[in-house]
Amino acid sequence: MRFHTRKWVKPEDLNANGTLFGGKVLAWIDEEAALYSIVQLESKKVVTKYISEINFMSTAMKGDIIEIGIEVIKFGTTSISLNCEVRNKMTHESIVTVDNIIMVNLDESGNPAPHGKTKVEFVKDRLAKKEKEGLS
Incomplete structure (x- = not known):
């Protein structure tokens, strides 16, 4: 798995217990999945269709640096x-895992x-490849 994005856990990212708020990390995951899909599919019109079970394994505290990794399971026709x-980032301890996120490519409509x-x-x-084609 390639880890593409790092986030610094700040006070505004914390819940009432003083640990990373689950909703914040889910928003980061959704954004990372969208960005990854946009780059892979070369399309700006990509939406989240499905997010499977989310497994919260540990937490992060203020000042921790976390990283988000994304890996392709498969390419569908439209997804x-x-x-x-x-x-x-420092300990490599898993904080959250998500087994399946499905992103769908959309047309103009x-x-x-x-x-x-x-x-x-x-x-x-x-x-x-584009550079090589330009030279040919």
Whole structure:
């Protein structure tokens, strides 16, 4: 799993117990899944369709640095399925895991639309390919 984003747990991210608020970390997960999907599908119109069971395994405290990892499970015709782990950057202790997040590509009318992707692509590889095609 690749960890793409780091967050610094600040006072405004805490619940009444002084630990990381679950709703805050879920918002971060949803945003990370959307950003990852937008980059992979090369489409700005992507929405969350489904988030499976969320497993809160430990917590984070004010001042902790957490990181969010996303991994592709599979590409569907109009969707991409992901899993996610949030962990403490310094200890690598898992804070939250989500086994399945389904993101759907939309057309201009807001209907599911085929994206044509079948495998993970890295932006650097896309840019190199475009550069190579430009030289040909």
